[in-house]
Amino acid sequence: MATQAISNPAAVHHDHAHDHGHEHHHETFLNKYVFSQDHKMIAKQFLITGIIMAVIGMVFSILFRIQLAWPDKEFPFLEVILGKWGAGGRLDPNFYLSLVTIHGTIMVFFVLTAGLSGTFSNLLIPYQIGARDMASPFMNMLSYWFFFAASVVMCSSFFIQTGPASGGWTIYPPLSALPKAMPGSGLGMTLWLASMALFIASSLMGGINYISTVLNMRTKGMSMTKMPLTIWAFFFTAILGVLAFPVLFSAVILLIFDRSFGTSFYLSDIFIGGEALPNTGGSPILFQHLFWFLGHPEVYIIIMPALGITSEIIATNSRKPIFGYRAMIISLLGITFLSFIVWGHHMFVTGMNPFLGSVFMFTTLIIAVPSAVKTFNYLATLWRGNIRFTPAMMFAVGLVSFFITGGVTGLFLGNASLDINLHDTYFVVAHFHIVMGCAAIFGMLAGVYHWYPKLFGKMMNDKLGYLHFWMTFISAYLVFFPMHFMGLDGVPRRYYEFTEFEQFKQWLPLNQFITIAAIIGALGQLLFLYNFFVNIFRGKKAPQNPWNSNTLEWTTPVEHIHGNWPGEIPTVYRWSYDYSKPGAVQDFIPQNVPFSETISSNTPEDFGYHGDETQFVHEFYQAKHLTVSDEQKAEKAN
């Protein structure tokens, strides 16, 4: 494709400075695969670490699901794999709490924050904006290694006498503040805090890098409003992370002082074993405020990249421009802003002043508006599209389905009067698993299927992909949908054996059903793991642009090279959604194709002209004289 700019020698400049440093670069195993500073390699490192963490988190969930389904049965294999925590084939109650805690932590932070943003921001930001690499490749590398260290520390807590942290992923004090409170509050909690401190550092280094890269390193012509929505989503996600995580950091500092140095920031009037502790005047509720000031933005840190990925995949595979490009950006902006002022909806039952509660309720319900805008735009993009059901597309559409389901239950919970009844029940478990555990995970899987050819230069197997999709989609609904009804019945979350309560005994069969569905879903993931890892080595070689996409990453060679483009970085002339443009030769026009080469499809708007179309004359514009039959066709299509 003749894509080099005719008109801008300046673009050449831009790259030169960059190429320079790389000329005498000796590639050794260590700096290519381990301490790599190349964004593509770092993306793979994040992805594979994320997948490993996801598998660990998933195994944990199966373990505690078995306990919930068959609380009285003995499973000798538990003793084999867990030792004293599975003594007699029964899961230890404290260990159950640890599993739930670490499952949540791993999934929320390690898989859906670092695994998702780390992979796709690193892979796509430089590629899609046309940059040779991240603003600071070195910080980028550090970001990965801090994340890796955090993962190791988190997992290492399984190998200590007292077991991992067990106060829930939200680590509310006093359980987390008093090392004597329960076994998991001891060293396990300390390791949890250490791991999170590393994690926050990693996320900060990644975030400021993503932001600076997007702002500073766009190629010629890539104005902010020509950026693909993926980049917009990663950009806002990074801003959220940079502003929200430090607050968790402060909360953690104060918690560490409470734990280890006897301060009473979060502690007051506590008795352990009948003995009063000296702490007075602290407030555990303040921890919740600090935690959820991060915690709520965090859930959007999780979903926004998935939404960005979905925008790209749905537009590409519907062969249609994304519907409402600017509305999408504005709703991302709206979500970013609003997500800082809704945290109180996690605390309606903390004795919050009902007036304040109603303020938080108001902001919470408003955040549903931009969320709904995005959903409707996806549906409008799909509407009458020329849909290609690739596995990535299936997962992207799956995301839309789950996002609707989970968003609706979010509205239930956002109502203070309903939430007072539903808080800390399985209804909340159902809500957040459907939006995070399903929607966001589907976005991540969609991204993996879609960009696998770019990541590894190989194709994944489609058949396995479809099977994986259907197994995951169906089992996910079977697992999480019934939980709503348990929640409506008041079944509390985080209980080792809630079916012991007389009024909840009836839920035991449903628990078994859910567990079986979960096991089937987990087996479905084996298909994915096989498909993913085997095709890295044995997959069919990928073509350069397998999905006929418009974005810049597909103009780079299949084999990864340092600096991404062998020659000059392409210049960008158009937005990334010129799919099925009337009059065009193909049903896609990549961003780097100049208008002078697409005379047959240019529209007056492309020249900045918004008046009467019939009046417009330009050398590079062909008025579309529709024949009668064309007109009829067009009529029908609209």
Next chain:
Amino acid sequence: MSTVAQIDEVKSNPWGGGRSPFSVEYGKLMMWFFLLSDVFTFSALLIFYGAMRFKNLSWPEPDYVFQSAPGIHGNAPLVFVGIMTFILIFSSVTMVLAVEAGHRKSKAEVIKWMVLTIIGGFTFLSCQAWEWSHLIHEGMNLHHNPFLNANGTPGAVQFGQLFFVITGFHGFHVFTGVIINIIILVNVIAGTYERRGHYNMVEKVGLYWHFVDLVWVFVFTFFYLV
């Protein structure tokens, strides 16, 4: 040919791509965003302080707690912390001068002002150390607060705890700032930036240093004034 150039012409406005919209190199941009995130760290701590203070019905009187200085025992409210604050702000001024000298590529002057900045930072830290040890000597620590509340009730322990944690956290920032300043100074002396042709690194640590000073103004206001 000329028309082609026109229709395919890429607008060269600041946000049009191919350049930094603020004409700022990425390192400085990253520093700005780091500082923005640190703003949130300190804000969280200071808001926590505010919440604690309002939660407790009464609170020790700063004029009473902070009334000593080396050689002066009592009756000199806020004198010592005033001196500390002055020193820190003064070190910000010398930092500005170092950055300015960097723009003129005057190595000798950069060295001079950097050295003064570092001395200012160390002096501040020493003052803080004196104040801490004085207060500890008076019996204030993480478990105990000897200073009565303004209304005569036993002093809220959170006063001392937050004092040590927050001024400690700020002091840690100053300390890292001083260390980074020293590293940069060594590079200046070694001529690294002279060879590089610009003193951008001095500007970046300058941003950090000013930020740390600015945070002190807030810490000072929260603990000593209101």
